[in-house]
Amino acid sequence: MRKDALSSVFPVLSRRRALTLALGASASLMLARPTFANVPNFVASLWPAAQARGVSRGIFDQAFSGFVPSDRVMSLTRTQPEMVKTTGQYVADAVSSARINTGQRMRGEWAQTLGGAQQRWGVQPEIVLGIWGMETNYGSYMGGNNVIHALATLTYGNYRYEFFKGELLTALQILQAGHVSAPQMVGSWAGAMGHTQFMPSSFMAYAVDYNGNGKRDIWNSIPDALGSTANYLKAHGWRAGETWGYEVQLPSGFDYGRAWDVGKQSLGAWEAMGVRRTGGRSFPRSGDMGRIFMPAGGNGPVFLLLHNFDVIKRYNNSDNYALAVGHLADRILGVGTFIRPFPANETGLTRDQRQELQAQLNRRGYNVGTPDGIIGPKTRTGIIAFQRAAGLLADGHPSGAVLSALR
Numbered sequence: 001m002r003k004d005a006l007s008s009v010f011p012v013l014s015r016r017r018a019l020t021l022a023l024g025a026s027a028s029l030m031l032a033r034p035t036f037a038n039v040p041n042f043v044a045s046l047w048p049a050a051q052a053r054g055v056s057r058g059i060f061d062q063a064f065s066g067f068v069p070s071d072r073v074m075s076l077t078r079t080q081p082e083m084v085k086t087t088g089q090y091v092a093d094a095v096s097s098a099r100i101n102t103g104q105r106m107r108g109e110w111a112q113t114l115g116g117a118q119q120r121w122g123v124q125p126e127i128v129l130g131i132w133g134m135e136t137n138y139g140s141y142m143g144g145n146n147v148i149h150a151l152a153t154l155t156y157g158n159y160r161y162e163f164f165k166g167e168l169l170t171a172l173q174i175l176q177a178g179h180v181s182a183p184q185m186v187g188s189w190a191g192a193m194g195h196t197q198f199m200p201s202s203f204m205a206y207a208v209d210y211n212g213n214g215k216r217d218i219w220n221s222i223p224d225a226l227g228s229t230a231n232y233l234k235a236h237g238w239r240a241g242e243t244w245g246y247e248v249q250l251p252s253g254f255d256y257g258r259a260w261d262v263g264k265q266s267l268g269a270w271e272a273m274g275v276r277r278t279g280g281r282s283f284p285r286s287g288d289m290g291r292i293f294m295p296a297g298g299n300g301p302v303f304l305l306l307h308n309f310d311v312i313k314r315y316n317n318s319d320n321y322a323l324a325v326g327h328l329a330d331r332i333l334g335v336g337t338f339i340r341p342f343p344a345n346e347t348g349l350t351r352d353q354r355q356e357l358q359a360q361l362n363r364r365g366y367n368v369g370t371p372d373g374i375i376g377p378k379t380r381t382g383i384i385a386f387q388r389a390a391g392l393l394a395d396g397h398p399s400g401a402v403l404s405a406l407r
Contacts, residue, residue, distance in 0.1 A: 039069065042156050046168070055172045063148045063175055063182045073145070073153045073189045084350050087295030087320050088342025094134060094324035095331060102138050103129045103332040113210070113223045121230040122240025126329035127308075128229050131315060133332075134325055135197040139222065142195065143188040147171055151191045151200075167191050170200035179207075179215045186219065194218030195225035198232075206232040236314040237307070244312060244326035245290065245305040247278045247338055256298060256395040257384045260377070264291040270304060277304075278339045293319060296346055297397025301338040347400040357398055360406035361386060 043064050050060050085093070107114065107129055114125035129138075136142050151168035155161060171191065175182055187193035191200065195218055198207060207216040210227030218225040251274030258273075268286035275292075277283055290304035303323070312322040331337070349357065351373035358371035358379055366382035380396040387394040390405055 039067065039156070043067065043152075046152075046165075049165075049169055050172050053169055053173050053176075055169075055176045059176050059182075060172065063172055064152070065182075067149050067152055069153045069156050070149065070189075073150050074157045074159070076189050077154070077157070077159050084348035085320075086342070086346045086348045087323065088300065088346055089348070090320045091324050091327060091342070095328045099133050099137065099328065100331045103133050103328065106132070106138055107332055110222060110226065113226055117210070117227050117230040118240075120227075121234040121238070123230040123233050123238050124329070126332045127233070127244070127312070127325065128226050129332055130325040130329035131229055131312075132196055132226065133328055134321065136195055139195045139225075142186055142197075142219065143192065144186055145189050146182075147185045147187045147191050147193055147200075148175075148182060150187070150189050154190070164191070167200045170204055174200060174203060179217055180219050184219055195222060196229045198228065202232065203228075206235055232315070233311055236311050238311045239307055242288070242306060242308055244309040244322070244329075245293070245303050246283065247340070248292075248302050248304050249276050249278055249340075250274070250298065250302055251276075254298070256294075257381070259292045260380055260384075260396055262292075264289050266290075267304060275304065293323070294395060294397060295319065295323070296342050297399060298393050298395035299397075300342045300346070301340040349398060349400060349403065353400075353403060354398060357403045357406060358382075360403070364406070 047057075047060060051057075103126075107125060111125075114128060117123065117128065118125055132138055148168065148171055151164055151171055154164040155168055168191075171185065174180065175185065185193065188197065192198065193200070193203065198218060203216070203218065207218055207228040208224065208231050209216050210223040211221055213221075215221070216224055216228070218228055248270075254274065262269075266286060267283045267288050267290055270290065270292070271283070271286065288306055290306050293303040293305045294300070295303075309322050309326065312325050313319070315325075316322070327338070354373040354375060355371040358368050358373070361368045361379070361382040362371070364386065366385055368379045368382040375398050379398070383398060383402060384394045384396045386392075386406065387396075387402065392402070392405065
């Protein structure tokens with residue numbers, strides 16, 4: 001998602017997809033906006049566009065009542081830390097016993113809603129619960145920010161001006177349609193809303209009136225929020241009756257380099273390479289296409305990821321996020337933890353450390369290209385070649401141990 005063209009994704013953005021675009025933009029790429037003498041001048045400048053979208057003067061004035069640009073919101077655009085959690089740390093934090101237990105309780109409490117959503121959209125209840133749990137801990141914290149004021153702050157502050165102005169105007173349309181009142185339209189500092197954190201544009205495209213009361217209320221109606229999430233996943237290609245992936249075991253002497261080169265192939269073809277599902281179980285459909293995912297290299301759990309894993313990533317373009325959602329869903333269903341644990345001493349690499357790793361590989365003659373901190377095919381090939389020469393497990397994993405060995 002981070003590599004997609006902006007014009008192709010604005011209509012389908014959910015919270016983290018929007019944040020990936022917003023937070024990844026540097027100040028030099030921000031679009032120019034008119035200079036406003038003051039806040040009233042800025043608010044007045046929005047009225048013609050809002051009116052053109054059918055927003056009444058009363059709704060407009062109510063939405064902007066008491067608006068003052070938030071220094072806190074703008075500071076968050078400048079202080080996002082680089083995440084260096086390993087996948088193991090991320091999943092352990094996300095898939096806690098408390099979150100599993102709450103998810104199981106919610107599964108019983110909302111069984112009728114979730115079952116109906118599965119019949120209509122084909123998405124398993126546990127996946128919907130996994131996203132709900134990941135996004136707002138089952139509605140226990142939905143952000144607490146006035147969405148109109150947060151989006152207006154970002155627009156006024158020239159932070160991705162055209163994008164956030166569009167989301168702001170769309171949010172006003174949602175108020176005009178009567179789905180929620182302005183005081184109840186709460187969300188994140190970047191405008192993600194409700195139980196499962198939809199951006200306004202995603203709300204317009206995918207939110208549903210599941211309870212049939214004439215409103216698409218993802219803030220106060222859990223059925224609407226859960227149905228909207230199922231609809232979003234279905235619209236992005238969810239395959240009913242299929243899972244997100246499988247934990248697998250690799251054979252002794254497995255060729256990791258070949259696995260990286262292959263990318264995606266049928267589960268039957270992976271089986272021919274000696275890959276087996278853990279627990280001695282077979283794959284239900286050998287023709288399903290999958291790719292190997294080794295978030296801790298060959299020393300941690302290994303997965304074959306299927307089509308639905310990539311659909312979860314349409315909600316948040318992160319392998320770690322999708323793995324956590326899938327694993328949380330499985331744990332809610334009653335499946336145990338991963339058979340092979342994540343290494344206890346695994347450490348994440350910052351972007352600077354990844355660049356150093358690449359520079360060290362170049363210094364040793366592995367020619368991985370300009371150090372940019374992005375672990376692509378050339379870097380993985382270089383890592384594998386170095387690991388083989390150093391007598392390490394040649395899995396291509398950019399770990400702290402590899403960096404230490406290179407130094």
